[in-house]
Amino acid sequence: MINTGEIDNHSVDSTSSFKKRLLRSLQNNWKSVVVFIPYFWLLLFFLAPFFIVLKISLAEPAIASPPYQPMTLWVDDGIVQIKLVFENFVYLWEDDLYFNTYINSIKISSISTLLCLLIGYPMAYAIVRASHTYKHILLMLIILPFWTSFLLRVYAWMGLLADQGTINNVLIFFGIIDDPVRLLYTPFAVYVGIVYTYLPFMILPLYANMEKLDGALREAAADLGARPAATFLTVTLPLTIPGIVAGSLLVFIPATGEFVIPDLLGGGNVLMIGRLLYNEFTANHDWPVASAVAIVLLIVLVLPMMLYQYVQGKEVEG
Amino acid sequence: MRDSGKRSRFLITVTCFGMAFLYIPMILLIIYSFNYSKLVPVWGGFSVRWYGVLFESEDVWNAVGLSLKIALVNASFATLLGTLAGLALVRFGNFKGRTLFSGMISAPLVMPEVITGLSLLLLFIFLGDLIGWPEKRGFTTITIAHITFSMAYVAVIIQSRLAGMSQDLEEAAQDLGAKPFRVMTDITMPLIAPGMLAGWLLSFTLSLDDLIIATFVSGPGATTMPMLIYSRVRLGLRPDINALATIIIVTVAIGVLLAGWIMFRQQKRRELELAMSGD
Amino acid sequence: MSHQANLVDRPWMDSDAQPFIKVQSVSKHFGDFTAVDSVDLEIYKGELFSLLGGSGCGKTTLLRMLAGFETPSSGSIYIDGVDMTNVPPYERPVNMMFQSYALFPHMTVEKNVAYGLQRDGIEKSEITRRVDEMLAMVELTQFAKRKPHQLSGGQKQRVALARSLVKQPKVLLLDEPLAALDKRLRENTQFELMNIQDKLGVTFIVVTHDQEEAMTLSTRIAMMDAGRFMQVGTPTEIYEFPESRLVANFIGSANMFEGRVTEHGQDHMVVECKQPECEFYADHGSAIQEGSKVWAAVRPEKIRISGTPPESAAPNQMKGIIDDIGYLGKLSTYRVRVGDNTLIEITASNQSRPRDGSLVHDWEDEIYLSWDASSVVVLTK
Numbered sequence: 001m002i003n004t005g006e007i008d009n010h011s012v013d014s015t016s017s018f019k020k021r022l023l024r025s026l027q028n029n030w031k032s033v034v035v036f037i038p039y040f041w042l043l044l045f046f047l048a049p050f051f052i053v054l055k056i057s058l059a060e061p062a063i064a065s066p067p068y069q070p071m072t073l074w075v076d077d078g079i080v081q082i083k084l085v086f087e088n089f090v091y092l093w094e095d096d097l098y099f100n101t102y103i104n105s106i107k108i109s110s111i112s113t114l115l116c117l118l119i120g121y122p123m124a125y126a127i128v129r130a131s132h133t134y135k136h137i138l139l140m141l142i143i144l145p146f147w148t149s150f151l152l153r154v155y156a157w158m159g160l161l162a163d164q165g166t167i168n169n170v171l172i173f174f175g176i177i178d179d180p181v182r183l184l185y186t187p188f189a190v191y192v193g194i195v196y197t198y199l200p201f202m203i204l205p206l207y208a209n210m211e212k213l214d215g216a217l218r219e220a221a222a223d224l225g226a227r228p229a230a231t232f233l234t235v236t237l238p239l240t241i242p243g244i245v246a247g248s249l250l251v252f253i254p255a256t257g258e259f260v261i262p263d264l265l266g267g268g269n270v271l272m273i274g275r276l277l278y279n280e281f282t283a284n285h286d287w288p289v290a291s292a293v294a295i296v297l298l299i300v301l302v303l304p305m306m307l308y309q310y311v312q313g314k315e316v317e318g
Numbered sequence: 319m320r321d322s323g324k325r326s327r328f329l330i331t332v333t334c335f336g337m338a339f340l341y342i343p344m345i346l347l348i349i350y351s352f353n354y355s356k357l358v359p360v361w362g363g364f365s366v367r368w369y370g371v372l373f374e375s376e377d378v379w380n381a382v383g384l385s386l387k388i389a390l391v392n393a394s395f396a397t398l399l400g401t402l403a404g405l406a407l408v409r410f411g412n413f414k415g416r417t418l419f420s421g422m423i424s425a426p427l428v429m430p431e432v433i434t435g436l437s438l439l440l441l442f443i444f445l446g447d448l449i450g451w452p453e454k455r456g457f458t459t460i461t462i463a464h465i466t467f468s469m470a471y472v473a474v475i476i477q478s479r480l481a482g483m484s485q486d487l488e489e490a491a492q493d494l495g496a497k498p499f500r501v502m503t504d505i506t507m508p509l510i511a512p513g514m515l516a517g518w519l520l521s522f523t524l525s526l527d528d529l530i531i532a533t534f535v536s537g538p539g540a541t542t543m544p545m546l547i548y549s550r551v552r553l554g555l556r557p558d559i560n561a562l563a564t565i566i567i568v569t570v571a572i573g574v575l576l577a578g579w580i581m582f583r584q585q586k587r588r589e590l591e592l593a594m595s596g597d
Numbered sequence: 598m599s600h601q602a603n604l605v606d607r608p609w610m611d612s613d614a615q616p617f618i619k620v621q622s623v624s625k626h627f628g629d630f631t632a633v634d635s636v637d638l639e640i641y642k643g644e645l646f647s648l649l650g651g652s653g654c655g656k657t658t659l660l661r662m663l664a665g666f667e668t669p670s671s672g673s674i675y676i677d678g679v680d681m682t683n684v685p686p687y688e689r690p691v692n693m694m695f696q697s698y699a700l701f702p703h704m705t706v707e708k709n710v711a712y713g714l715q716r717d718g719i720e721k722s723e724i725t726r727r728v729d730e731m732l733a734m735v736e737l738t739q740f741a742k743r744k745p746h747q748l749s750g751g752q753k754q755r756v757a758l759a760r761s762l763v764k765q766p767k768v769l770l771l772d773e774p775l776a777a778l779d780k781r782l783r784e785n786t787q788f789e790l791m792n793i794q795d796k797l798g799v800t801f802i803v804v805t806h807d808q809e810e811a812m813t814l815s816t817r818i819a820m821m822d823a824g825r826f827m828q829v830g831t832p833t834e835i836y837e838f839p840e841s842r843l844v845a846n847f848i849g850s851a852n853m854f855e856g857r858v859t860e861h862g863q864d865h866m867v868v869e870c871k872q873p874e875c876e877f878y879a880d881h882g883s884a885i886q887e888g889s890k891v892w893a894a895v896r897p898e899k900i901r902i903s904g905t906p907p908e909s910a911a912p913n914q915m916k917g918i919i920d921d922i923g924y925l926g927k928l929s930t931y932r933v934r935v936g937d938n939t940l941i942e943i944t945a946s947n948q949s950r951p952r953d954g955s956l957v958h959d960w961e962d963e964i965y966l967s968w969d970a971s972s973v974v975v976l977t978k
Contacts, residue, residue, distance in 0.1 A: 030499050031410055038403040038469065039415070042422040045466045049437030052444050123336045126329040138333070140578045145340050147570050149527050151544050152563040155551050156343035159350060162555065165359045166346055199340065249428060257430020259530055264552060274432045278530075281436060291440070294433050301430070309424045312474075489666055490699035492686045494713030494764065504712075508703045591747045 050298075057088055057291035088292035098276070098293070102300065105273040108187070109255035112194040113202075113248050119195070120202035120247065121240075127203075128210045139207070146200040154193055154264050161189050161265070185267030193261040198254075202247040209243025242311055249308040253301055273297055344567055351560035359555070368561040377546060378562070385543040388457060389525035392464040396521040397514055399465065400472025405506070407473070408480040409488075426470035435534030438463045442535060455537030463535045464525045471524065472517030479513035480506075523570075607831075608641035609817065615678070617642040617800055618663070618768060623672030624824075625658050632658040634824035635672065640817075645794055645801040647811040649847070650821035656804045659821075660770050663802065664693045677767055687716070692761040693770040696777070698753045700745040706732070706756050707741040713764045731763040734793070751782050758790075762797065771803045775810055787813050808848045812836070820844050841978045842892055851894040851974075852941050858889050858975075866975055867912065868893045873936025878912035879973035892976045897944040899972035902931065903965050904958065913973065915966040917941065919958055933964055941966070 026033060092098045127138045145153060160166045161183040168180040183189055213236070221231040259274035266272070273293065281290040351369070355362025372378055403423050406413070426434065442452055442459050452459055487509070491501045529544040536545065550556055608614040616639035625633040633655045640646045648656040661667045663674060665686030673682045681689055692713070701709050710731060714724045732738045735755040745753060754774070761769055774790065775783045791814060794801050805811050811818050812832045820827040820835065820843075828835055828844045839845035842853060854877065856870035861882060868877040868891055877893040885891060907914055917935035924947075931943045943966065949957060958964060 031406075031413075034402050035406040035410065035413060035419070038399045038406070038423075038473075039419055041399055041466070041469070042419070045438065045441070045462060046422050046426065046434075049434075049441040052440045053433075053437045056440060119332070119336055119339075122329055122332040126333040129326070129329065136578065136582060138337075140574060141337060141340075144571060144574045145344065147523050147574060148344065148567050149544070149547075149563070151527065151529055151547055151551075152347070152559075152566060153343065155547070155555075155559060155563065156347040158551070159346060159359055159555055159560075160343055162359060164357060169359060196339070196343070199336075253428040254430050257432050259432050260548070264548075274430060274530075277432050277436065281534075287440075290436060294436050297430065298433060301428075305425060305428055308428050309421060312424055313420070484697065486695050486697050486699035487701060489686070490693070490695055491701070491712070492666075493664060493691075493693045494760070495687045495716030496712075497687055500716070505701060588746065 053291045053294050056288055057295045058086065059088075059288045088288045089296070091289065092292055092296060097271075101271040101273050101276050102296070104271045105256050105258075106300070108190060108194070108270075108272060109252050109258070112191055112198065112255055113252045115191065115195045116199055116202040116251050117244065117248060120199055120206060121244070124203045124206035124210055124243075127207055128213075142200055142203055142207075146204075150197055151260060153197055154261055157189070157193055157196060158184065158264060161192070184265065185269050187266065187270050189265040190262050190270045190272070193265040194251075194255050194258065197261065198251045201250045205246040205250060206240065206243040209240055209246070213239055242314065245311050246308070249304055249311070253304050253308065256301060257297060347560055348564045348567060351557065351564040353557060353560075356557060357555075368557040371558045372561045372565075375558070377541070381541050381543045381546040384457065384540060385526050388461050388464060388542065389522045391461050392468055392525040393518045393522040395461075395465045396468030397472050397518045400469035400517055400521075401476050401510070401514055403469060403473040404476025404480060404510075405502070408477050409506070423470055423473045426467040427474065429467075431528075431530035432534075434463070434467060435531040438466070438531065439534040455535055456540030459535040459537070460532050460540065460542065463531050464521075464528060467531070468521035468524055471520050472514075475513050475517045475520070476510055479510050483509060607816075608644075609639065614641060616640060617644075617677055618802075619673075619675040620659075620663075621673045621675070623659070623662065623669045623674060625655075625662060625667060626670045631824050633662070633669075636824075636826055638819065638826070638829070640800065640802065642800055643798055644816045645791065645803065645814055647803045647805055647815040647818045648821055649805055649808060649811040649818050651806055651847075653823075654821040655824040656821050657772065660693075660772060660802065660804045663768070664691055664770050665689050690767040691770060692764055692766040692768075694757050694761045694772065694774055696772040696774075698745075698757040700753055700756055700760075702745050705742050705744055706737060706748070709745070709756055710760045710763050713760065717764070727763055731759045735759045750777055751786070754778065754786065758793070762793070762799065765797075766799065768800045768802060771801060773805055774803060775805070775807070783810075790814065812848065820847060837974075839894070839974065839976070842894070842976055845894050845974065845976065849896060850942060851896050852900075853976075854893045854895075856891060856893055858885055858887050858891055861885060861887055865970075868973075868975060873915065873939050875915050875935075876912035877973050877975075878970050879975055880970035883975065885975065885977060889977070894974040894976055895968050895972050897930070897942045900941070900943045900966050900968045902933075902943055902945060902958065903967070904962065906965050907967065913968050913970060915941070917964055917966060919960055919962045919964050922956065922958070922960060924956075931958070931964075933966065935966075 123142075127135055127142070130138055158165075162168070163180040163182070163184065165184065167183060168177075171177045172180065217235055217239070218231055221235045222228075226234065256272075257274045257277075258272055259278055262270045262272040262275045263278075266275075277290055277293045277297070280286050280293060350359065350361075352364050352366060353361055354365035354367070403419070407416070407420060407423065438459070439455075442455055446452055487505050488501050491505045492498070496504060527544060528542075529548055532542045532545055533548075536542070541549075547559055547562065551559055618638070618640040620636060620638035622635050622637060623633060624631065624635045636659065648659060650656045658667060662669050663676075665681070665684060665688075669682060673680055675681065676689065676691065681691075701712065704712065707728060710728045711724050714727060719727075729738070732741055735758060737752060737755055737759065740748065740752060740756075745756070748756065754777070771790075775786055778786060787810065790801070801814075803811070803814060815832060817829065817831055818835055819829045822843060828840045830838070835844060836848050839848070839851075842851075845851040845853075854868075854870040854875065855872075856868040856877065858866060859869045860867035863882045864880065866879045866882060866885070868879070869875075870877065870893065877895075879893070906916075915935050917933035919931055920934045920940060921932040923930035926947075928944050928946045931945065933941045933943060935941055947957075951957060
């Protein structure tokens with residue numbers, strides 16, 4: 001008989017058996033654990049913030065820190081009064097500036113999306129049809145700018161479009177113009193900037209969609225008498241619609257809320273809602289209005305966002 | 319099917335112009351980083367002095383250091399969380415709350431950054447008032463914010479990779495006696511590893527590049543690289559920024575080319591092995 | 598003596614034998630769709646049992662329920678006397694060979710085969726011994742360190758087989774095992790499978806849509822259609838004594854003639870067919886009532902053709918004109934037009950070898966057909 005020394009065996013037993021039970025329950029419910037961790041994170045850091053924004057958009061501004069009035073007032077007899085102020089939203093609706101800015105943002109992002117589509121579609125198509133080696137090279141070339149800093153690429157255009165910038169220099173050098181043309185801080189610059197930075201976002205989903213298309217379908221159409229143009233319009237184009245939708249949404253939705261490009265390339269001259277929100281927040285310290293701007297922007301974009309989720313879901317399942 | 323020459327010439331032309339459009343600004347950026355003159359687009363002779371200015375700037379080093387730290391932590395956590403999310407969405411069937419989860423995981427991909435930035439800042443302030451944390455905004459808050467949107471990208475990559483993998487392998491493992499947890503660690507994880515790597519790299523890049531969200535949720539003393547660049551650039555062109563841009567572009571280019579070359583070599587090796595295995 | 602031998606080889610005929618696998622009133626519904634419709638099945642130890650049918654007939658679903666990947670909507674499954682209906686796949690003494698082989702791409706051949714044994718917690722040295730033994734049995738010892746993508750189709754299949762057999766399961770389920778192989782490989786593998794099964798005494802259950810495969814491999818076949826069993830029996834029983842037109846047409850082909858029973862007794866039946874005009878005399882009786890509408894079926898290889906007319910008019914005879922000939926070397930397939938416009942299929946082995954290269958029977962030849970009374974199968978459905 002070996003004396004193992006029974007010191008406090010009881011408490012040691014209970015902790016180790018507790019650990020064992022915990023481990024076993026974790027193993028049995030591991031699936032729930034897997035879901036729970038990211039779920040909790042997203043609930044806390046993605047969903048909850050929106051409710052806070054909503055709450056603040058319904059508050060009154062105040063010169064204080066935080067710059068909005070408390071929304072719950074404790075009255076003597078213990079009844080809680082909640083002050084909901086819709087003024088902010090009314091203000092947005094009535095002030096022409098905001099209304100025009102929303103419209104302008106949508107207009108700019110829509111046109112930019114269209115331009116991206118017009119340039120990106122043939123490029124994606126060309127890559128798909130390219131020979132094996134070229135395909136890899138071209139894809140790499142498309143992806144490389146995507147991995148480079150977005151901010152720096154916008155900055156690059158500042159250098160090109162400035163009054164003493166490269167484009168003007170070249171034009172003057174060739175005698176096409178005498179004085180520099182105003183390119184920077186114009187709507188034109190913003191369009192160029194958005195198309196430039198978002199082009200890969202259009203090309204990649206289009207490429208992914210086109211790559212999966214069965215080449216035999218085109219051959220069958222040709223065999224049945226369709227000329228190349230007809231084949232494209234009746235077979236290829238309809239089949240690439242999911243890619244078009246995905247790419248367009250991937251450009252349109254974030255572009256609407258763009259901030260950097262209208263700021264750096266548009267100066268103060270081009271109204272976009274992202275910039276307005278930022279100014280409202282940092283310069284005016286009007287958090288309630290900034291929150292209201294954000295909520296309205298969300299409402300405007302919620303349908304396209306749901307459409308995107310729907311299309312993405314089909315792509316993953318299909 | 320051979321296209322008519324006219325069609326393919328059109329495609330080639332568009333592609334060439336498109337590529338030129340994409341690359342000329344960056345090339346010019348690099349060229350002007352070697353410009354002696356302070357006025358960026360006015361050529362004053364070849365010089366590397368702006369690189370010197372860059373290296374001597376303490377602000378720049380601090381910002382770069384902070385951005386790299388954030389990016390590293392972000393990439394690692396985002397990959398973990400995004401992989402779990404992707405796994406759950408593809409392999410766990412229709413669990414309770416799946417629709418909400420699916421929506422939350424795909425929304426960050428398209429959400430305008432001003433909205434996420436604003437909402438997260440408000441959250442941090444609210445939490446700060448409520449429970450005292452976060453006391454100061456900076457590294458932690460930026461990292462949390464970045465993880466939140468990065469994990470969405472990772473989840474998408476993992477989902478598409480899993481969807482393409484038939485369930486046969488996982489069923490075979492079960493058939494051979496592996497419990498579901500074992501199946502995940504032995505079979506599923508190793509096979510999605512390339513996707514996890516791609517997700518990690520993507521998260522790293524997105525974090526390094528983020529301006530808006532960092533601006534909103536950062537605090538005094540915590541300036542990331544994009545914040546630094548932006549504050550210097552909004553007032554006009556600056557050649558030392560050109561130098562920084564060149565360094566970044568060249569680093570990324572080397573990375574992408576290296577990755578592409580490795581994948582190309584792997585592909586070639588596989589093709590060779592397949593051809594060798596006759597019966 | 599011979600009766601005893603019969604029972605050992607055919608346990609399903611022995612009333613005392615206990616089935617190794619018992620499927621009791623098992624159904625499987627997917628929403629509105631019924632994949633398997635209340636089937637009953639008894640499979641005995643050591644059988645090579647095939648589930649045969651076209652796509653969508655439910656055979657794969659039934660197999661997956663036996664493996665444990667699907668749970669029956671109703672009914673029970675017993676394996677070796679134990680109710681395994683709700684037991685998950687990793688706890689069943691059953692292993693499956695997947696149609697796609699499902700070899701783990703990130704593991705070597707060795708590790709693939711060892712995987713199942715590792716899950717059972719078997720000692721390392723024992724695992725190595727058994728893996729080596731199994732690899733030797735499938736003749737893949739020199740490929741042990743290779744990865745699946747470095748193997749050919751046939752080699753992959755042998756790895757899959759080794760992997761599922763190394764655990765010495767009570768039952769091996771095979772999902773279309775030969776579908777991905779080319780013809781020559783398929784023939785060799787068929788015999789290999791039968792040898793291995795014989796040697797190891799494992800009960801095999803095979804799912805296939807290939808009737809030739811089922812016929813060659815199986816001790817018994819269950820023919821499935823729309824979630825139900827059409828007929829269960831030995832290959833001979835199914836081929837020579839089909840119970841329905843569906844079964845008769847699925848395995849091989851059969852010439853069907855619609856007619857009425859005009860006479861029936863204990864040991865014979867007569868079916869009169871109007872179109873084409875013919876009297877079928879079968880040498881077996883049945884409970885089918887006189888006057889009922891039935892089909893008389895005769896297999897193509899059971900019909901004799903001759904250029905000379907018969908001596909006298911008799912049942913089981915027809916006259917026709919050769920419409921088409923398919924010369925296949927060892928046999929020829931003839932399509933003969935009889936009556937108004939009915940086409941009959943006949944296969945005959947080419948027993949004679951005309952010197953001048955001419956055909957024994959030529960297109961548009963007048964031809965006389967006859968068959969034995971024992972070759973007539975009468976079907977009511």
